Amino acid sequence: MTQTTGSPAIQDSPSWTRLILDSIADGVFTVDKQGRITSFNRAAERITGFPKDEAIGQYCHEIFRANTCFEACPLKHTAETAETIINLEVNILNRDNKEIPISISTAVVTDESGNVVGAVETFRDLSLIKELHKEIYRQYSFQDILGRSKPMLKLFQILPDIAQSDATVLIEGESGTGKELFATALHNLSSRQDKPLIKVNCAALPETLLESELFGYKKGAFTDAKKDKPGRFRQAHGGTIFLDEIGDMSKGTQVKLLRVLEQKEYEPLGSTKTEKVDVRIIAATNRDLMEMMHRREFREDLFFRINVIRLSIPPLRERREDIPLLLDHFIERINLKQSKQIKKASPTALKTLLNYEFPGNVRELENVIEHATILTKGIEIQPRHLPSYLTRRDKEPRGPADLRDKEDLAVLDNIERDLIIRVLEHHSGSTAAAAKELGIHRSTLWRKMKRYGLLPQ
Ligand SMILES: Nc1ncnc2c1ncn2[C@@H]1O[C@H](COP(=O)(O)OP(=O)(O)OP(=O)(O)O)[C@@H](O)[C@H]1O
Ligand SMILES: [Mg+2]
Structure with missing residues (x-):
């Protein structure tokens, strides 16, 4: 391998820095403390459609016009708190006013004495990834299934x-x-x-x-x-x-x-x-x-x-490959319903989901995700946001032996009966609401109520 030491003079020169910045595929730009753009690399020009000369000197919100610009500007946040932001997804408008999804990361820029002089943002065009994602959906969906x-x-x-x-x-x-x-x-x-x-x-x-x-x-x-x-x-x-x-x-x-x-x-x-x-x-x-x-x-x-x-139709545990696809689908649906910005489950959370048996199949997965999204404040579902029984059951030894004991079954029945009564009371007797909370179909609830003598005579 050849050594690339070179002379320090060349490495420090602004033209050398520009050369590097212009050669990378991610957009990079810097702003001063007022939020005015001070540098703008070639990829930034390509993704936004604005030539460098037009961008420099403008406030960054005038160029990017992102959904976060006025409510929660990530660059402003970084400049004020020195906190970096990594891979936040936002939508910007390019020069032709077309919406472009990008993923951004920010860091603070300081002078030699450590004073904050501005911030730097790198951003990646996610259009292609999003297109591929949609294509996967098209390929792997059939009549809403x-x-x-x-x-x-x-x-x-x-x-x-x-x-x-x-x-x-x-x-x-x-x-x-x-x-x-x-x-x-x-x-x-x-x-x-x-x-x-x-x-x-x-x-x-x-x-x-x-x-x-x-x-x-x-x-x-x-x-x-x-x-x-x-x-x-x-x-x-x-x-x-x-x-x-x-x-x-x-x-x-x-x-x-x-x-x-x-x-x-x-x-x-x-x-x-x-x-x-x-x-x-x-x-x-x-x-x-x-x-x-x-x-x-x-x-x-x-x-x-x-x-x-x-x-x-095979149970979900026999087709675990479907879990990530269904997971994304339910996250997207719940985001719309609850106005959330959750992007995905963390790898450990996904692993927990992939390891779980899902006796209630897709409906149970849907309920689990709904539960998790309520607790998730950030953009990623973490294992702690998942219902605790998912991990607990995972650790228990599996197998029919656990439930063979008649006494055990009687105990389980009692727990279930109590639970049904409590949930029904909570919803003033509404079986529809109770079934939803329990994650079972209404007819299953009826069946169980009949079995436990909870139906009005
Ligand atoms: N392959 C799938 N893709 C997307 N959503 C699914 C899929 N399978 C099930 N669901 C969703 O899971 C939930 C349960 O599905 P559905 O009611 O069709 O199941 P079911 O077999 O009729 O259940 P039950 O036996 O309890 O009546 C619904 O919200 C449905 O939209
Ligand atoms: Mg059904």
């Missing part, structure tokens, strides 16, 4: 054909994996997209109510039936009906559903007249229907009618 893992990309590939086929689809997946999102995508990609998509949660209603909900009733069918009411099947005519949590449907309702599937007809409650409908059926469940069928809890004939095309 994000995924880059192999199983998800495979699902994206087959989705259009399944949607077009008009066949009955059974969507299987644990709670919070995105079953409803897939059902919506199937409808939107089908030829029925302009017709209604009607969603019915079969777990949320007791048997008699579910039947009248699905098939409607005639005036006088029961005491409160003051006039005819069309059912959900009628409303979905020409479109799609999404039967969520179909595994929770009673056997009586299963028979009636089977008839709709076989003959495309049904009778509203209290009616002797048969009605015809044209609907496509998409069903979803987080239970093992096959096993339910073996236990005779789910009708075999109905199972085979529904199980024409089966979409299985």
Whole structure:
């Protein structure tokens, strides 16, 4: 390697410094104590579009016109406090008034005696990175569903054909994996997209109510039936009906559903007249229907009618590659909702998320991020902002042995019951708000309330 000592005279000369500054890819400029630009390198000219001669002598806010210029000027902050700022993302306007995202770092400039004479800022053009980011989103999203893992990309590939086929689809997946999102995508990609998509949660209603909900009733069918009411099947005519949590449907309702599937007809409650409908059926469940069928809890004939095309959505822990993508997506969404400026999770926080099992899948991840963003004051989510159970569980030995003990299960049940009561009390009995806080679906909450005897008699 050749030595690059050179003479000190050359290294100290202003032209040498300028040469170095002009050769680097990052924009660099300096300001005096009043905020007037005193130097401006070539990359700064390229990124902002302003030639050096135009920039020098101007106040930096006149050149950069960033969103931070008047509220929280980073250079002013550095000049006043001598604190450096590293990699802060701001948007500036270039000479053509086009918004350019840049990342800036600042430092104070002192004279030989250590007096502050101004500040220096280096900045990097993030346009390309942002474009690439968007491209990744485009590549890894499909009808609002994000995924880059192999199983998800495979699902994206087959989705259009399944949607077009008009066949009955059974969507299987644990709670919070995105079953409803897939059902919506199937409808939107089908030829029925302009017709209604009607969603019915079969777990949320007791048997008699579910039947009248699905098939409607005639005036006088029961005491409160003051006039005819069309059912959900009628409303979905020409479109799609999404039967969520179909595994929770009673056997009586299963028979009636089977008839709709076989003959495309049904009778509203209290009616002797048969009605015809044209609907496509998409069903979803987080239970093992096959096993339910073996236990005779789910009708075999109905199972085979529904199980024409089966979409299985893998749990998040089996596609951890999707976590960073989903994380960015939820941060962005929450930033908009809460007017925050969070950019990302720190590497350690991300590692914690990647190591966690996510029994509640994507919905749980979404809730975890919401929790973290409330606590995050800066631009980065740190491990301390994450709910503590994420790290605690991680350290515990995993495996079925932990929960096998009956006593343990009883203890867990008690904790869960207490928690549900407390959260319900806190939200004055609103199941929607309580379910949100608990990070579970409302129907899951209903199920648990039923199990713990918390439903009004
Ligand atoms: N792949 C994904 N990309 C983006 N958002 C997702 C994805 N999967 C799930 N979500 C989000 O996670 C949440 C849960 O999804 P969804 O309601 O579709 O799940 P589910 O399987 O129907 O849950 P449950 O069994 O509890 O009813 C929603 O807010 C949804 O937008
Ligand atoms: Mg659902």
